[in-house]
Each structure stands twice: as C-alpha cells, then as structure tokens.
Amino acid sequence: MPSQPGQKRPHRKWRSAIIAIVCLATFLFFGVVSMIINAQPSTRPFAGWVAVLQPDDEPMVDHVGLIVEPWVPGAPGTHPGLTYSVVVCGDRPFHGILVIGGDARLTDLRQSGLTSIGPDRPAGHDIPDLVVDDIGFGKRLDLGETQIVDFDFASVEPCLPTSPTPSISGVAARFTGTAGASIQRHWNFGWWSAPRQSQAWPRIGALGGSPPGDLGSFVGVTGLSGSWGRPPMETFRVDVGTLTAQTSVDAALPASTEPMGLGWEMSSPFQPSARLTDTSALGRWQPTLVIASILLGLGGGVLATQLFEWSRAKPAIDVPDRDPPTAPQLVRSDLARAGQKPLHAKPFLRPSGLLIASTAVVASAAVWIVRMARRRSR
Structure with missing residues (x-):
C-alpha cells in the first residue's frame, strides 16, 4: 500500500540507520587506532x-x-x-x-x-x-x-x-x-x-x-x-x-x-626500567591513523547532514475530514498549481550521495597514502 501523507517511508528509516552505523564505525575505528598508537604499557616495578x-x-x-x-x-x-x-x-x-x-x-x-x-x-x-x-x-x-x-x-x-x-x-x-x-x-x-x-x-x-x-x-x-x-x-x-x-x-x-x-x-x-618504541611498527600504523582521521571527518560531516535533515522533518498533522471539493473548486485549484513555484528546491546532494562521495574520497586518499609509503620504503 502507498504510504499515507505525513508518514515516513520505510526506506528512509533504513537509510538513516545505515548512516548512523557507518558514522559510529568511523568514530570507533579512529578511537582504536589512536589508542593503539599512543598506548603505554605498564611500568610497574618487577616484583x-x-x-x-x-x-x-x-x-x-x-x-x-x-x-x-x-x-x-x-x-x-x-x-x-x-x-x-x-x-x-x-x-x-x-x-x-x-x-x-x-x-x-x-x-x-x-x-x-x-x-x-x-x-x-x-x-x-x-x-x-x-x-x-x-x-x-x-x-x-x-x-x-x-x-x-x-x-x-x-x-x-x-x-x-x-x-x-x-x-x-x-x-x-x-x-x-x-x-x-x-x-x-x-x-x-x-x-x-x-x-x-x-x-x-x-x-x-x-x-x-x-x-x-x-x-x-x-x-x-x-x-x-x-x-x-x-x-x-x-x-x-x-x-x-x-x-x-x-x-x-x-x-x-x-x-x-x-x-x-x-x-x-x-x-x-x-x-632499572625503560620505555622503548618500535619505529618500524609505528611507521606502519601512521598511514592507518591518517585514513582513520579522514574517515572521522567524513563520518562527522555525514552525521551532521543527517541531523540537519532530521531537524527539518515535520510531524504528521491530522487533517479533519471535509466535504469533497466541487468542480469549480477543482478548476481553481488546478489553475493555482499551474502558476505556483516550489517553495523549497531539492538538495544538490542527499546524505546517501554524500556517503558515496565520501567513500570515493577515502579510497583515493588510501591509495595515495599506500603509494607514498611504498616509495619511502624504497
């Protein structure tokens, strides 16, 4: 059945859920990578x-x-x-x-x-x-x-x-x-x-x-x-x-x-005690941190766009039942629509399109970082 006026379509709920999950994943990925790079092991004295x-x-x-x-x-x-x-x-x-x-x-x-x-x-x-x-x-x-x-x-x-x-x-x-x-x-x-x-x-x-x-x-x-x-x-x-x-x-x-x-x-x-760093392992983690930072920025932008769209959504309003319009009223209504312009232009890029564009940017950045890392290793 077609959705009733004022009701959200089911595919919009799924899209919002997917966007929220992807944004949360980018936040967690950045947090884990940052934690691993900056983690300091225990320095408690040897017993x-x-x-x-x-x-x-x-x-x-x-x-x-x-x-x-x-x-x-x-x-x-x-x-x-x-x-x-x-x-x-x-x-x-x-x-x-x-x-x-x-x-x-x-x-x-x-x-x-x-x-x-x-x-x-x-x-x-x-x-x-x-x-x-x-x-x-x-x-x-x-x-x-x-x-x-x-x-x-x-x-x-x-x-x-x-x-x-x-x-x-x-x-x-x-x-x-x-x-x-x-x-x-x-x-x-x-x-x-x-x-x-x-x-x-x-x-x-x-x-x-x-x-x-x-x-x-x-x-x-x-x-x-x-x-x-x-x-x-x-x-x-x-x-x-x-x-x-x-x-x-x-x-x-x-x-x-x-x-x-x-x-x-x-x-x-x-x-005695000491702190040491494996510079080779640290160098391997640095490109991952860069990718995680890019993903964090893109995920934050997508989430902000989605929150803005949610804030603009209007709640459904129950319209009281009225008598069906007469023929003259229908004619006037059609004429009014013909000369009427839309109040809101469609957005240039919807959140789903922004997510696809973000993924493309991240993929390009990752390829560039990997190539630069290989050149440095040579």
Missing part, C-alpha cells in the same frame, strides 16, 4: 630481586660483580630466560650465597662456571619464608619465598687495576633458568600490538625491602643460619642485549650507561 651475601666472619676484601643477562636480547616472553653471573676478583678465596627473591627466582636452575657448590645446600635451594634481622637498620625483613645458592671460589684472580673501580672480571659462576614474570611488556588490543613497549628488570644488589646502602649484618631467623653481609666492593650490571635498528629508547630509569643502546652498570644496587 623480584637478587643479591650476593658473604659470611661476616670472613674477610671482605674481594671485589664482587653481579650481572643479569637475558637469553634473548630484551628478555621477551611471559617467563624469560635469565642468567645471573657472579664474578669475583681479589686476593683471597671467596665463599658466599646468591639470594634470589620474588619473581626473580629461577625455574629449572642450572649452574655453570669455575666454582663448586657449597656442601651445605644443593643448587637452587628453595626456602618457603626467609626471615632475617637487619642489625644495621634495626628491623626484621620478611623476604618471603626465596632461592639460595651456596657457592665457593677456591681461588680467584687479581683485579685489573682500572679506575675508578676494578672492572668486572675474574672467576665467574653462572646460574640460569626461567623467571617467574615478564620483563618485556606490550599493550595489546585483540590481534594488534602497540608499537611501544616497556622493560622492568629485577632489583639487583640488595635484599628486598632494604635500602641500597644497607650492607648488613643480616642474621638469619628462619630459612638461614649465621650472620651475613654484603661485600663492600661490588659492581652491578644489567645487560639488555643488542637492540634492533628499528628500536629507539624513549626513557630509562636510571639513565642508561650503555652509550650505543640500553644497559646499566653501577656500584650501588638499583632496579
């Missing part, structure tokens, strides 16, 4: 630490180095492979323990290097709840679940006379395994990964909860016996590995000491 302790009753005259290295540069994965290396140089044999806490503990711990595991504990002895009394600061440290490796260096090499402190060289022991949490973090949205990443490494050099300058003594309460202290001459290093040419360092805390990349070497305990 783990690693330190070297030495018995208080032994001379602390050797220089000790503690190094953290990933199996793969950047330590990717939810459980990255790590290597903790203890390097000793000096004049006397060295006996000590490597204490690993929190998520820095290693699964399937393996030991290698020129050292022998102490007779009291096997490699990777797990302690459910390690508690020590910090005599220097007068407090008790509840270190929770920890891993302790007891090792001995029967002989060590003299330290190289470098300034200002001896370099990390000499007899080394290495302990490898997989960590309990991720170090490299990404922000993901479905199948897409943001071009920016962060790295959060274990605290190196000090027990959990103790300040960097706290050398002890640490007296064992549960899980450890005896009195222990940190060697007074220590050097700590975190080797991130070689970064790719497409990776840039946005920020590092503390400041990176590696001049050509990312890495730290210091004489006091620290916990």
Whole structure:
C-alpha cells in the first residue's frame, strides 16, 4: 500500500540507520587506532630481586660483580630466560650465597662456571619464608619465598687495576633458568600490538625491602643460619642485549650507561626500567591513523547532514475530514498549481550521495597514502 501523507517511508528509516552505523564505525575505528598508537604499557616495578651475601666472619676484601643477562636480547616472553653471573676478583678465596627473591627466582636452575657448590645446600635451594634481622637498620625483613645458592671460589684472580673501580672480571659462576614474570611488556588490543613497549628488570644488589646502602649484618631467623653481609666492593650490571635498528629508547630509569643502546652498570644496587618504541611498527600504523582521521571527518560531516535533515522533518498533522471539493473548486485549484513555484528546491546532494562521495574520497586518499609509503620504503 502507498504510504499515507505525513508518514515516513520505510526506506528512509533504513537509510538513516545505515548512516548512523557507518558514522559510529568511523568514530570507533579512529578511537582504536589512536589508542593503539599512543598506548603505554605498564611500568610497574618487577616484583623480584637478587643479591650476593658473604659470611661476616670472613674477610671482605674481594671485589664482587653481579650481572643479569637475558637469553634473548630484551628478555621477551611471559617467563624469560635469565642468567645471573657472579664474578669475583681479589686476593683471597671467596665463599658466599646468591639470594634470589620474588619473581626473580629461577625455574629449572642450572649452574655453570669455575666454582663448586657449597656442601651445605644443593643448587637452587628453595626456602618457603626467609626471615632475617637487619642489625644495621634495626628491623626484621620478611623476604618471603626465596632461592639460595651456596657457592665457593677456591681461588680467584687479581683485579685489573682500572679506575675508578676494578672492572668486572675474574672467576665467574653462572646460574640460569626461567623467571617467574615478564620483563618485556606490550599493550595489546585483540590481534594488534602497540608499537611501544616497556622493560622492568629485577632489583639487583640488595635484599628486598632494604635500602641500597644497607650492607648488613643480616642474621638469619628462619630459612638461614649465621650472620651475613654484603661485600663492600661490588659492581652491578644489567645487560639488555643488542637492540634492533628499528628500536629507539624513549626513557630509562636510571639513565642508561650503555652509550650505543640500553644497559646499566653501577656500584650501588638499583632496579632499572625503560620505555622503548618500535619505529618500524609505528611507521606502519601512521598511514592507518591518517585514513582513520579522514574517515572521522567524513563520518562527522555525514552525521551532521543527517541531523540537519532530521531537524527539518515535520510531524504528521491530522487533517479533519471535509466535504469533497466541487468542480469549480477543482478548476481553481488546478489553475493555482499551474502558476505556483516550489517553495523549497531539492538538495544538490542527499546524505546517501554524500556517503558515496565520501567513500570515493577515502579510497583515493588510501591509495595515495599506500603509494607514498611504498616509495619511502624504497
């Protein structure tokens, strides 16, 4: 049946619904692309630490180095492979323990290097709840679940006379395994990964909860016996590995000491973190952001046109029934129509035509952007 006067036609409802859906899709597309490009992954500190302790009753005259290295540069994965290396140089044999806490503990711990595991504990002895009394600061440290490796260096090499402190060289022991949490973090949205990443490494050099300058003594309460202290001459290093040419360092805390990349070497305990950007991935997302911006502008224009048309629509008015017009009235009415001009001209471009034109413009812009990107890549 033909539609009655004052009623909206069904196809107009469908057209309005389609326009609203397309405009909403352009807004969502722009929002998602912007969010992925600008997203910053978490920089919360790594919940783990690693330190070297030495018995208080032994001379602390050797220089000790503690190094953290990933199996793969950047330590990717939810459980990255790590290597903790203890390097000793000096004049006397060295006996000590490597204490690993929190998520820095290693699964399937393996030991290698020129050292022998102490007779009291096997490699990777797990302690459910390690508690020590910090005599220097007068407090008790509840270190929770920890891993302790007891090792001995029967002989060590003299330290190289470098300034200002001896370099990390000499007899080394290495302990490898997989960590309990991720170090490299990404922000993901479905199948897409943001071009920016962060790295959060274990605290190196000090027990959990103790300040960097706290050398002890640490007296064992549960899980450890005896009195222990940190060697007074220590050097700590975190080797991130070689970064790719497409990776840039946005920020590092503390400041990176590696001049050509990312890495730290210091004489006091620290916990490093960094923000990085994959410039290659960022370059691939930039044309998508341009297309999303164009679509957003076109979608906003189409929506504004549709809202204007809705505002001009008049509600249906019920006309009261009247007697049918007589023949003279019909003649006068026809003559009036013949000399009458339309009050409103038809719009030059309807919303449906505007949508088609917008799509054509977007397609042309996308082709141009892709061509320019290919030329730049050459």
